[in-house]
Amino acid sequence: MSCGIEYKGLLRKNEKLLVKILSGDFNDNAIIEQYKAKNYKLGSNKEREECQKEEEELRKLLAQRPHNIRSFKCAIQDFERVYNKLVKEDIQDCSNWLLSFTCLMMTNKAGLLQEITRYGHLFWYLNVEKLYPELFDDNFIVDGFSKWVIQGEWNEDVISKEIQLFLKKEKAATPLEILRTYNLPEVDEEIIDEGFKDLLIEVYAGNLSLDEYILFLYNCCYSRMYDFDLPTIDWEKVREGIRKQIKYLVESDEKDSHSHRMIGDDSKEHFTEDEWSAYQIIKEFRDNNVWIYEKNQKLYIDLISSDLNVAFRELSNKRYNKFSLEMEAATINAFKNADNMDKNHFSGWFVGIWGQYSNSPEIEGQGTTVSLKKLRDDLNSVMQEYKEKGKNIAAGHTQNFIKKLEAIIKTESEDTTVEQ
Structure with missing residues (x-):
């Protein structure tokens, strides 16, 4: 190889x-x-x-473990790009990443990847873990690498963020830090018992x-699965x-990343009403350009x-979803x-x-009308x-401003009358 x-x-x-991995030299x-010992303790027939039935499916899967030299060569050739990225992001030991990537590539090329995303990637990689025990570890496969293997999509920004999250997880030491960064199935029960109440304090305070x-919501879902x-959580x-x-986030200069965790609509059934309503606050903030x-x-x-x-120079071309009472107070004072x-x-x-707010679908008309009427009344005073x-x-000048406002408000009132 070059x-x-x-x-x-x-x-x-x-x-x-x-x-x-290539030879499939596994017992x-x-x-x-091991599967039988774990699952045959159940009682009913x-x-x-x-x-x-699941045992038979496992036997069939293991019998299909691939040994394709072309897939193997493709894996170790492609991983060089991953390797260069890991080194650039200051990952020192890339061995686990190499082995996990190769296992994933071999499984995918053989068409054996279990693409079920409802419960997250813990179950998405289930077949890879069965085929390559002890060598595959999904902690060393970030989503960006998986999408590149499966869909051919390399997103530099997303991959960088996911690697930084991996490094953050590596540095997590206290139970609180671990629960803020890890999926619940990856965490020992003692750590959960010790750290979850501290995590709730941070959750309630708005410090996450x-x-x-979103990870917290996933982990609440995982807790029921396991x-x-x-x-008790106060939702x-x-x-x-x-x-x-x-x-x-709105009041500070800190930015919400363009690449972020999400919960798909097809996963709604696995979350409680409280969990889903909490997620909708985040989703609405991100989807509706609230930011x-x-x-x-x-x-x-x-x-x-x-x-x-x-x-006058910089505000004219900005996007707004309403003229709020706070904006009205600043306007009349100015x-x-x-x-x-x-x-x-x-004016x-x-x-x-x-002037055209009543024709803009992104502007909340009723609240804006209330604020415009208040501005008109304040200008009269x-x-x-x-x-x-x-x-x-x-x-x-004030009277001229009032006349223009009345024309805007009148237009909104007429539109409302027509709609009714």
């Missing part, structure tokens, strides 16, 4: 185990006996019949990332914690309150504090943003103050 010197050294280091009888909240009793506090984390809307609302308030020239030159331009600029103080030019 490959890098360092990579060739990794292949030579693992030559015996790679040959074992299949022992694999079957029906359960025993089901186990015997959105991906960690019949493991968790401490209203969980939902409030998620909202706190979303609020923190963008909230950021832009905050930017609107900040700029209009600090520098009108910058606000208008009151503006000199007559800026007041002259203010035209404002209508440029909100300001106009009377200007007239009483003899500030007729300022009063004229």
Whole structure:
């Protein structure tokens, strides 16, 4: 093979185990006996019949273990790209990654991969684990590598994030850190008993990332699958914690990753109503561009309150989903504090943003109408103050603004009447 010197050294280091994968030198009888010892303790005849059926399926699977030299060569050639990525991300020992990748590639090329994603990749790799016991470890296969093997899709950003998550898991030491990063089936019962109550404190406080909240929901699901009793969970506090984390993301400069965990709609049946409602808060935030809307609302308030020239220049092309009462308060204060030159331009600029809001499907019409009416009423009060103080030019700019607002609000009212 033509490959890098360092990579060739990794292949030579693992030559015996790679040959074992190709030759299929595994004790299949022992694999079957281990399966029987684990599952034949069940009581009813029906359960025993089901186990015997699964045993036959296991025998058939083991008999199909591939020995294809082309698939094997493809695996060790392709892994060099994975190897270079791992080294770049500061993974020191790549042996387990090499062996697991080769097992996955061989299984996939033989058409034996069990593509069932309802319970996550723990069960997706079930056939690979059966075919290559002790050599395949799904901890050393990130989703990005799997998608490349199975679908031919290499996503550099996603893979980088998943490798960083792997490194974070490697560094996890305390029960709390482990429960924040690992799937529940990977964690010893003693660690769960010791750390789960501390995890709940962090969950309720809004201190988990959105991906960690989704992992928490998965682990609640896993606990039922493995019949493991968790401490009582206050789901209203969980939902409030998620909202706190979303609020923190909106108000801070920290970003929610474009590649992130998710729960597919086809998995809904495996989650309780409380778990699913908690996930929907995250899903709605990500799917409905809430991130963008909230950021832009905050930017609107900040700029209009600090520098009108910058606000006039930068806010016109932003996306909004409503004109909120907070934005109204900032708008009326900005208008009151503006000199007559800026007041002259203010209404035209404002209508440029909100003039067609009733025709925009992404803007929440009812709430926006309420805020616009309040702005109109506040402007009426300001106009009377200007007239009483003899500030007729300022009063004229204000009256012009009010007329434009009434036209916008009238359009919304007419649209509502037509719809009714």
